[in-house]
Amino acid sequence: MDFLIFKAPMLMVQASLDGILLGILFALIAYGMALQWGVMNIINIAQGDLVILGGYIAYTIYLWGIHPAWGVIISPIIMFFVGWGLYKLVINKVVDRDLFISILATFGIAIVFQQLMNFIFGADVVVAQSEYGTTMLFDNSVTLPNSKIFSAFISVLYAVALVIYMKKSRLGRAIRATAQNARAAKILGVDTEKVYAATFGINAALCGIAGALISITLTLHPYVGLPYTVRSFMIVIVAGLGNLPAVAVSGMGLGLFEEFADYILGTEFRIGAVFLLLVLILVYRRFKLSKKREYLK
Amino acid sequence: MNKIAKLFVTFFSAITLALVSFSSSFAKVEGEYIVLGSAISLTGKYSSNGVHTQNGYNMAVDRINKMGGVEVQGKKYKFEIIYYDDESNPKRAAQLAERLIKQDGVHYMLGPYSSGLTKAIAPVTEKYKIPMVEANGASRSLFTKGYKYLFAVLSPANQYLEVAIDLAVEKNGGKGVKIAQAFEQDAFSQDVRLGILDAAKRTGSEIIIDDKLPKELNDMAATLAKVKAVKPDVLVVSGHTKGALTAIRQISEMKVDVPMLAMTHCDAAKLSKQHGKKSEYALCASQWHKNLSYKDKFFGSGKKYAKDFQKEFGYDPPYQSAESSAALLVFKDAFERANSFDRDAVRDALVDTEMQTFYGNIKFGPGGQNVAKPMILFQVRCKGDDCENRVVAPTKWASDKFYHPIPKWSERS
Numbered sequence: 001m002d003f004l005i006f007k008a009p010m011l012m013v014q015a016s017l018d019g020i021l022l023g024i025l026f027a028l029i030a031y032g033m034a035l036q037w038g039v040m041n042i043i044n045i046a047q048g049d050l051v052i053l054g055g056y057i058a059y060t061i062y063l064w065g066i067h068p069a070w071g072v073i074i075s076p077i078i079m080f081f082v083g084w085g086l087y088k089l090v091i092n093k094v095v096d097r098d099l100f101i102s103i104l105a106t107f108g109i110a111i112v113f114q115q116l117m118n119f120i121f122g123a124d125v126v127v128a129q130s131e132y133g134t135t136m137l138f139d140n141s142v143t144l145p146n147s148k149i150f151s152a153f154i155s156v157l158y159a160v161a162l163v164i165y166m167k168k169s170r171l172g173r174a175i176r177a178t179a180q181n182a183r184a185a186k187i188l189g190v191d192t193e194k195v196y197a198a199t200f201g202i203n204a205a206l207c208g209i210a211g212a213l214i215s216i217t218l219t220l221h222p223y224v225g226l227p228y229t230v231r232s233f234m235i236v237i238v239a240g241l242g243n244l245p246a247v248a249v250s251g252m253g254l255g256l257f258e259e260f261a262d263y264i265l266g267t268e269f270r271i272g273a274v275f276l277l278l279v280l281i282l283v284y285r286r287f288k289l290s291k292k293r294e295y296l297k
Numbered sequence: 298m299n300k301i302a303k304l305f306v307t308f309f310s311a312i313t314l315a316l317v318s319f320s321s322s323f324a325k326v327e328g329e330y331i332v333l334g335s336a337i338s339l340t341g342k343y344s345s346n347g348v349h350t351q352n353g354y355n356m357a358v359d360r361i362n363k364m365g366g367v368e369v370q371g372k373k374y375k376f377e378i379i380y381y382d383d384e385s386n387p388k389r390a391a392q393l394a395e396r397l398i399k400q401d402g403v404h405y406m407l408g409p410y411s412s413g414l415t416k417a418i419a420p421v422t423e424k425y426k427i428p429m430v431e432a433n434g435a436s437r438s439l440f441t442k443g444y445k446y447l448f449a450v451l452s453p454a455n456q457y458l459e460v461a462i463d464l465a466v467e468k469n470g471g472k473g474v475k476i477a478q479a480f481e482q483d484a485f486s487q488d489v490r491l492g493i494l495d496a497a498k499r500t501g502s503e504i505i506i507d508d509k510l511p512k513e514l515n516d517m518a519a520t521l522a523k524v525k526a527v528k529p530d531v532l533v534v535s536g537h538t539k540g541a542l543t544a545i546r547q548i549s550e551m552k553v554d555v556p557m558l559a560m561t562h563c564d565a566a567k568l569s570k571q572h573g574k575k576s577e578y579a580l581c582a583s584q585w586h587k588n589l590s591y592k593d594k595f596f597g598s599g600k601k602y603a604k605d606f607q608k609e610f611g612y613d614p615p616y617q618s619a620e621s622s623a624a625l626l627v628f629k630d631a632f633e634r635a636n637s638f639d640r641d642a643v644r645d646a647l648v649d650t651e652m653q654t655f656y657g658n659i660k661f662g663p664g665g666q667n668v669a670k671p672m673i674l675f676q677v678r679c680k681g682d683d684c685e686n687r688v689v690a691p692t693k694w695a696s697d698k699f700y701h702p703i704p705k706w707s708e709r710s
Contacts, residue, residue, distance in 0.1 A: 008526050018518045115340070123344040125538040127546060127571055134550055141525075145550035218515045219542050223342045227513040262519040268482065268509035270519075 010141040015259040021148045023255020025213055027248045028155040029228055030235035031162070032206035038241040039179040039199045040095050042102040046110040047232055048225030050204050053113060054079050054211025055220045056121050059128050062215070068128035071212030072154050076205035083204025087197040095196055110225065117222035130216040151213035158209055162202070163244060175199055234278050326638050330377040331367060333628070334403030336393035336418065338410050341385025346565065346617050347410045350433055352610050353621025354378055354407060360595050361625060367632050374632075376625065383409055387417035394421040403427070404640055407624055410617070412436030412454070412485045419447050428644045430627050432620040435584075437488040440664030447665040448647050450623045450656070454485050455492030456672050457582040458533055460690055461559035462496035464580075464674070465531045468557075468701050473501035477529035477555075479508040479520045479544075481536030489535045489561060505529055510536055515543050521553050531557045538566035541581075549575035549706070556702030559674075564615050569677045569684035577679045578703040581686065582672055585616040585656050589673070589694050595626060596655040623656035676700060 006012075033047050044050075057078055058071025086109065094105045132146035166172035177185040178195045186192050210228075214220065235254060239246035254274060261273035326332065335354065338347030355378075361367065362375040379401055383390035390409050397403040398421070406422050408415050408431020415434025419442075422429040428446045435454040439447065465474045478493055480486040487509075497504055505527050508520045517534075524532055532555040534544040541562045548558070549572070563569070563581035587603040596602040602622070606614040627650055632638075635646035651660045657670035675686040676699060689699040 011522055011526055014522045015519065018516075018522070022516060118340065118342070118344060123342055123346075125542050125566060127542050129572070134552055136552070140552070143525075143551040145547070147550065219539055219546070221342070221539060224513070224515065224539075259519055263523070266508070267479070267520060268511065271511045271513065 010138055011263065013138070014142045015263055016256060017142065017144055018148075019256035019259035020252050021144070021152045021255075023252035024152040024155045024248070025210060025217070026228075026231050026235060026255060027251025028159060028206060029210045030232035030239070030251055031159060031244065031247050032203035032210075033232045034236045034239065034241055034244075034247050035175075035206075036199050036203040037236060039175055040091070040196055041099065042091065042095065042106065043099065043233070044203070045103055045106040045229055046113060046225075047106075047203075047207060048228030048230075049110045049113040049117075050079065050083070050207035050225075051211040051214065051228045052220060052222065052225045053082070053117060054204075054208030055215040056117060056211070057208065058212035058215040059121075059126055059220060062128040068130055068212065068216050069150070071128075071215060072158075072209050075208035075212040076158075077208075079208030079211075080201040080205040083201040083207075084197050086204070087200040091200055092193070092196065110229075114222050114225065121222065123222060125219050125221045126215075127219050128215040132216075145217070147216045151217050154209065154213060158206070159244070159248065162206075171195070171198055234274065237278065238281055326374065329366075329372075329374055331374045331405070331632065331638075332377050332379060332401075332403055333405050333407050334379045334381075334394075334397035334401060335407040336381045336383040336390045336397065336409050336414070338385040338414065339380075339382040341383075343385040343410050343414075346433070346615075347385070349615050349617040350410045350621045351380065352606075353432070353614070353618035354625060356606060356609060356618070357595070357622035357625035360622075361629055364595060367629050369632055369636055369638065376629075378407065379403060383414060385411075385414070387414055390414045391417045391421055394418040398422070398425045398427055404638070405628065405643065406430075407621075407628075408432055408434055408449075412439065412488075413483075415439060416484070419444055422446055426640060426644075428631075428640060428647055430624045430647070432624040433617060435488070436484045437491065438484060440662070440666040442664075444665055446644055448627070448650070448661050449666050450627060450659055451584050451620050451667060452670055452672050453666045454488035455495065457489045457492060457561055458535070458559050459492045459496040460672055460674050461533065461557070461580055461582070462493060462500060462502060462531065464690055464699060465557050466500045466502065468699075469530065473497075473503060474530035475527075476502055476504045476531050476533060477506035477524045477527065478504060478533040479506070479510055479517060479536070479540075480534075481510045481540055482512055483537075486535040486537070486540070486561075493533055510540065515539060516547070517543055518547055518551065521547050521551050524555065525551070525553050529555060531555070531559060533559045535561040538562050541566040541568055542571060545572045545576045545579065552706040554703075554705045558703065563675075563677065564686070565617070569679075569686065573682055573684055574679050574709075576677045577684060577709075578700055579677045580674050580689070580699075581677070583616055583675060583686075584670075584672065585619045586673055586675060586686070586688050586694075587614070587619075588688055588696055589657070591653055591655050591657050593626065593652075593654045596622065599655050602655050619656045623654045623659065626654045627652070627659055 054075045057075040058068045062068040094102045130147045135144045174190045174195050178192050182192050235251045239250040258270050258274050262270040337351050338344055358376045366373045366375045381393040383393055406427050406429035410433045412434045415431050423444050423446055430448045432450050435451050437453050437455045480490040506523050541560050559580040561582050568576045587599040589599050592598050603614055630652055631643055631646040635642040659667055660669035662668040674690040676689045677684055678687050687697040689695050689697055
C-alpha cells in the first residue's frame with residue numbers, strides 16, 4: 001500500500017500536478033511575506049489571517065450573488081487599504097525595533113483579526129462555489145479541478161505583474177532602494193514612511209488575492225490562518241529573502257515534496273516531513289555558513 | 298507604610314470573606330431555584346455549536362419552569378443556569394468549572410460543547426463529586442476512565458458510522474466489503490475510526506486505505522487519488538465540518554466514484570446548503586432527527602420541538618440543541634426520583650435513569666454513556682437544486698430507501 005504510487009504511474013502525474021498547483025498558490029503568499037520581510041525586516045505572523053480575511057471578502061461577494069472569481073480583483077483592492085491602515089496604526093511603531101517586538105505585535109494583530117472574523121462571519125467553515133468543473137487527462141485517470149488551475153494561473157499572473165511593477169515603476173524602485181539601504185534612500189529623498197506603508201499594503205493585497213483563490217479551492221474558517229503563515233514562512237526560509245524566482249521554486253518544491261511524502265510515508269507524516277526538510281535545510285545552511293567563515297579566516 | 302499595608306490586607310481579606318460567604322449562600326438551591334452551572338463556548342472556534350448548545354439548555358429550562366418546574370419533597374423549584382464563556386479553550390473550561398463549583402457553589406453541572414472541553418472539565422467535576430449531565434462530548438475515552446459523576450445523553454463516537462459499514466455489508470449480500478477511510482487526527486474522529494475498525498473485524502471487511510489527516514490540512518487530494526486508484530466499496534471520512542466540506546468539494550472536483558460515501562458533521566457543515574447537488578447521496582451520521590417518533594410530555598415529539606425551537610430562535614434545531622435540551626429533562630427526572638438535593642442521592646438517581654425523551658431513550662451504561670439510543674444515518678437527496686437530509690437507517694425510522702450504489706459522476710447531471 002505504501003508504494004502504491006510506484007505501481008500506478010498516473011498517480012505520480014496526479015501527485016505532481018496537485019503539488020505544483022497548490023505550491024504556486026502558497027508561493028504567492030510567501031512572496032508577499034518575503035517582500036515586507038526584506039523591506040521592513042518584519043516577520044508578519046498575521047500573514048495567514050490576512051489571507052483568510054481576503055477569502056472572506058470573496059465569500060461575501062459570493063453571498064451577494066457575484067461570482068467569487070471577481071474576488072481576485074475586489075479583495076486585493078480592499079486588502080491594500082487594510083494593510084495600509086494596519087501599517088499606520090501598528091506597524092509603523094515597531095518597524096525599526098527588534099525583530100522580536102514585530103513578531104509580538106503581528107501576533108497580537110493575528111489574534112484580533114481571528115476574533116473579529118469570528119465575530120463578523122461566524123465560526124462555521126464556509127466555501128464559495130466557482131462551478132468551474134474539472135479537466136480530465138489520460139482517460140480520466142488524472143483529474144484536475146479547474147478552480148485549482150485558475151488559481152495557479154492568477155497567482156502567476158499577479159506575481160509577474162508585480163515583478164514588472166517593481167522593476168519599472170517609481171514606487172517599485174523606491175521600495176527596492178529602501179530594502180537595500182533605508183537610510184541612504186531617505187537621504188536621497190525617498191519618503192520611506194510611505195514606502196513602508198505601500199509595501200505592507202501590497203503584501204496585504206497579495207494575501208487578499210490568495211484568500212479569494214482559497215475560498216474557491218479550499219475552505220475558510222476564522223482560525224485556519226496559522227498554517228498559511230507557517231507555510232509561507234518556510235518557503236521564504238528555504239528560498240532566502242529578496243529572491244523571487246527562488247520563492248516560486250521553493251513554493252512548488254515544497255508542494256511537490258508534501259504530496260509525495262503523503263504517498264510514500266503516509267498522510268499523517270506529510271506535514272512532519274515538510275518540517276523535517278526545513279530543519280535539514282537550516283542545518284545545511286548553517287554548515288555552509290560556518291565553512292565560509294573558516295575560509296575567510 | 299507597614300501600617301498601611303496591614304490595613305490593606307485586613308481590608309481585602311474582609312472583602313474576600315464577604316464575597317465567599319455571599320457566593321456560598323448562592324449555592325446549589327437558592328429560594329425556589331435549583332442552580333446549575335455550565336462553561337460553554339460563546340466565543341472562539343466552537344462558538345456556533347456553543348450557542349446551539351446554550352439555546353438547547355435555555356429552551357428546556359424555560360419549558361420545564363413554565364410547566365411547573367421540579368418537585369422535590371413536595372415543593373416546586375425552578376431551574377436556573379449560570380453560564381461562563383470558556384472561549385473554546387480546554388484550560389479555561391477547567392478553570393471555569395472550578396470557579397463554578399468553588400466560588401459560585403454550584404452542585405450540579407451541565408456539559409460544555411465538544412469532546413475536548415468535556416474531557417477538560419470531567420476531572421474537575423469528578424474531584425468535587427459534582428454530577429454532570431453532558432450532551433456534547435461523544436469521545437469514547439470519556440467513558441472508559443471510570444468516571445462516576447459523568448452522564449452523557451448521546452451515543453459514543455465509536456458508534457457514529459458503524460451502522461454505515463453494516464449497511465454496506467448488507468448491500469454486498471452479507472459479504473465483507475473493502476473500506477477506504479480518512480480521519481482527522483483528533484480525539485473524536487479517531488474514536489469514530491476505532492468504531493469502523495471494530496465493525497470491519499466483525500463483518501470480515503478489509504480496510505484498504507487508512508489515512509490520518511493532519512489537523513491543519515484542508516486538502517485531501519492525495520487520499521482521494523488513492524481512492525480512485527484502488528476502488529473501495531465504501532469511503533468513510535470524518536474531520537468535523539472542515540473535513541466534510543473539503544471531502545465533498547474534492548470528491549466532486551476530482552470525480553471520484555465510490556458506491557457509498559459515509560461522513561460525520563454534514564449537519565453542522567450545512568453540507569446540502571453549501572455544496573448543493575454535489576453532496577447528494579452522501580450518508581451522514583446523526584444523533585437525532587426531528588422525524589424520529591420519540592415522545593415526551595414537555596416537548597411532545599421531535600417535530601413539535603423543531604417547530605417551537607424555530608419559533609424561539611429562528612432556525613431549525615441541529616442535533617446539538619436537541620441533545621442539550623434532553624440533558625435538562627434527565628436532571629429534572631433525577632431530582633424528582635432522588636427527592637433530595639443531596640449530590641450523591643442525585644447521582645444515584647442518575648445512574649438509574651431509564652426514560653424516553655423527544656430526543657430518544659436514555660439509559661446510562663457503566664461508563665456514563667447513553668446505551669439506549671441508536672445512531673441514525675441520513676442521506677442527502679435532491680430534487681432539482683433543493684437538497685435535504687432523509688433518514689435511511691435504522692429501518693424503524695427510515696423515511697426513505699437507502700440509495701445504493703451512488704451513480705457515477707459521468708452519469709450525474
